[in-house]
Amino acid sequence: MQTSLGAEDALADDLEPAALRAADTVVRELEIEIASGRLADGEHLPAERELMSRFGISRTVVREAIARLASQGLVESRPRFRPVVRRPGYDTALSAVGGVVAHLLREPGGVKTLYDVRIFLEAALVRNAALHARKDDIAALREAIEANRLAIDDSERFYATDVAFHAVFYRIPRNPVFPAVHIGFTEWLSDHWRRMPRSPERNRVNFSMHKAIYDAVVERDPDAAEKALQSHLHAAWEYVRGTFETA
Amino acid sequence: MQTSLGAEDALADDLEPAALRAADTVVRELEIEIASGRLADGEHLPAERELMSRFGISRTVVREAIARLASQGLVESRPRFRPVVRRPGYDTALSAVGGVVAHLLREPGGVKTLYDVRIFLEAALVRNAALHARKDDIAALREAIEANRLAIDDSERFYATDVAFHAVFYRIPRNPVFPAVHIGFTEWLSDHWRRMPRSPERNRVNFSMHKAIYDAVVERDPDAAEKALQSHLHAAWEYVRGTFETA
DNA sequence: ACGATTTTTTTGGTCATACCAAAATTGAAA
DNA sequence: TTTCAATTTTGGTATGACCAAAAAAATCGT
Numbered sequence: 001m002q003t004s005l006g007a008e009d010a011l012a013d014d015l016e017p018a019a020l021r022a023a024d025t026v027v028r029e030l031e032i033e034i035a036s037g038r039l040a041d042g043e044h045l046p047a048e049r050e051l052m053s054r055f056g057i058s059r060t061v062v063r064e065a066i067a068r069l070a071s072q073g074l075v076e077s078r079p080r081f082r083p084v085v086r087r088p089g090y091d092t093a094l095s096a097v098g099g100v101v102a103h104l105l106r107e108p109g110g111v112k113t114l115y116d117v118r119i120f121l122e123a124a125l126v127r128n129a130a131l132h133a134r135k136d137d138i139a140a141l142r143e144a145i146e147a148n149r150l151a152i153d154d155s156e157r158f159y160a161t162d163v164a165f166h167a168v169f170y171r172i173p174r175n176p177v178f179p180a181v182h183i184g185f186t187e188w189l190s191d192h193w194r195r196m197p198r199s200p201e202r203n204r205v206n207f208s209m210h211k212a213i214y215d216a217v218v219e220r221d222p223d224a225a226e227k228a229l230q231s232h233l234h235a236a237w238e239y240v241r242g243t244f245e246t247a
Numbered sequence: 248m249q250t251s252l253g254a255e256d257a258l259a260d261d262l263e264p265a266a267l268r269a270a271d272t273v274v275r276e277l278e279i280e281i282a283s284g285r286l287a288d289g290e291h292l293p294a295e296r297e298l299m300s301r302f303g304i305s306r307t308v309v310r311e312a313i314a315r316l317a318s319q320g321l322v323e324s325r326p327r328f329r330p331v332v333r334r335p336g337y338d339t340a341l342s343a344v345g346g347v348v349a350h351l352l353r354e355p356g357g358v359k360t361l362y363d364v365r366i367f368l369e370a371a372l373v374r375n376a377a378l379h380a381r382k383d384d385i386a387a388l389r390e391a392i393e394a395n396r397l398a399i400d401d402s403e404r405f406y407a408t409d410v411a412f413h414a415v416f417y418r419i420p421r422n423p424v425f426p427a428v429h430i431g432f433t434e435w436l437s438d439h440w441r442r443m444p445r446s447p448e449r450n451r452v453n454f455s456m457h458k459a460i461y462d463a464v465v466e467r468d469p470d471a472a473e474k475a476l477q478s479h480l481h482a483a484w485e486y487v488r489g490t491f492e493t494a
Numbered sequence: 495a496c497g498a499t500t501t502t503t504t505t506g507g508t509c510a511t512a513c514c515a516a517a518a519t520t521g522a523a524a
Numbered sequence: 525t526t527t528c529a530a531t532t533t534t535g536g537t538a539t540g541a542c543c544a545a546a547a548a549a550a551t552c553g554t
Contacts, residue, residue, distance in 0.1 A: 020326065021326055021536070021537095022536075022537070023536095031350070035350060035353065047504075047505060047506085048505075048506065049504090049505075049506095057537080057538085058537060058538045058539075059506095059538090059539090060307070060536085060537060060538070060539095061536085061537065061538090063311075063506085063507090064310070064311075064314060064536095064537095067311060067314050067315070067318075068314070068318070071314075071315070071318030071319075072318075072346040072347055072350075073347050074350075077506095079267065079268055079506080079507080079545095080505085080506060080507075080544080080545055080546065081505095081506080081545095081546075082505075082506080082546085082547090083506095088347045088350050088351060089351075090351060092347060093344045093347040093348055093351065094344070096343055096344050096346075096347055097340045097341070097343050097344055099319040099343075100319055100320050100321075100335045100339060100340040100343055101340055103278070103282060103321075103335050104335060104336075104337065104340065106282065113337075113422055113423060113424060114424065116420075116422050117422060117424045117425070120371065120375070120420065120422075121368075121371070123371070124367065124368075124370070124371035124374075127371075128367070173363075173367065175360055175363050175364060175367075176360065177360060177361070177364045178364070268507075268508095269507080269508070270507095294533075294534060294535085295534075295535065296533090296534075296535095304508085304509085305508060305509045305510070306509090306510090306535095307507085307508060307509070307510095308507090308508070308509085310535085310536090311507095324535095326516095326535085326536080327515085327516055327517065327534085327535060327536075328516095328517070328534095328535080329517085329518090329534075329535080330535095
């Protein structure tokens, strides 16, 4: 039932069928300038008062436009500073969902849901590694696991090398999406990880599991690698669950 | 009142890295009300003028807060309408990245990068299906592929049933993240898909590949299923690439 | 001259007020 | 009860102003 509008068109410009805010124009324009590189990465956005004169709009609209660009990760806007232009990467895409994910994790079963996705993905990644890892990939794995071994007595450092070891698998497909996803996983789940009590004994267990995964990859055995990865992550989950789980 | 802060403000903030906008308070408050359900899903947000009196802030700040909630998917804000509260799901999380992804896809190799991720994930999904699909999962697959077969002569309907067939695999792990990801893939890549010329002959080829995947799953052969899926998606890629690719 | 310090200008953050047009609501008419 | 026009809300935008912090310019001490 479309309203029988009609008359009353003395006003000028409303040719678009869709409703649009004035800020849309500015956003699109600036998007283009950023994508084309006329506004280079790292450079900062023109002053609000300049933009309002350039586009012939009020500061209200300028600020809304900037806010939208910020929400899309195209500019980085710290409170009192000039917004900085940021050409988006797959990592910024992930950080854009950070807020929503934080909410989802608070819901019952949210953490487990996300963790299951991690297990699923990482299982596929280690399988992929066992099948397609190149010599330099294997070398990176060896370095990572060696660093992990050397950090067994330093739980803080062990955590870092642990993350780094897993990160190698995300890099092997050489697709920028995977490392970004890994960053997301570690950020979103870091709260749960950090609350887990750590100890050299525990580290030793985890290291041996890493070693098992590594060995399987070296031997080009995808099934063994996948199995090792799954039992590793499942065991870790049971450990944290038994440690401090409440709900 | 903005006013210069009195001396009694000593208890205030900024021992932390600090820098907070006035909108932050409102955002956090409303986030809580939405998460707790006091602002139910589907309901619409209080009027801006009411929020400004409730929080004692200007409309400027209220609008910015709402804009932020909208960018996080917690409210849905169409141009001239009252913002509608939306309890976030894994699908809203994905739609939040839509904007950034759109930019990334425009960059050279962007589509291929995302498509490779899809192949990788979906290969793992069909493998998972072959290993763990339950009877009802198999039934769902059979229905989906049958619908696909019946639509061979109707390219429009074939596309829909094609998507639906693939969607089944994303549901089998029974983890809400995967269906959301699938929606993301189909949305982001739909442009490329729609430009691909379709024909009953082409549909027949695709159907046979679907059938091959289905058969492998039924026979509980993960390797065959994965192989079939990969060759299916790779073939599809080559087809679109050979059809209209330029850069 | 030059780096450090103080002063000035710029700029983002917020507030207040006002107006318009479209949406939502109300109420009268059929 | 339904329909549709009149009225009230409400979101979108514009102005103009002020503050405090950042950035830039000017000044100073050695």
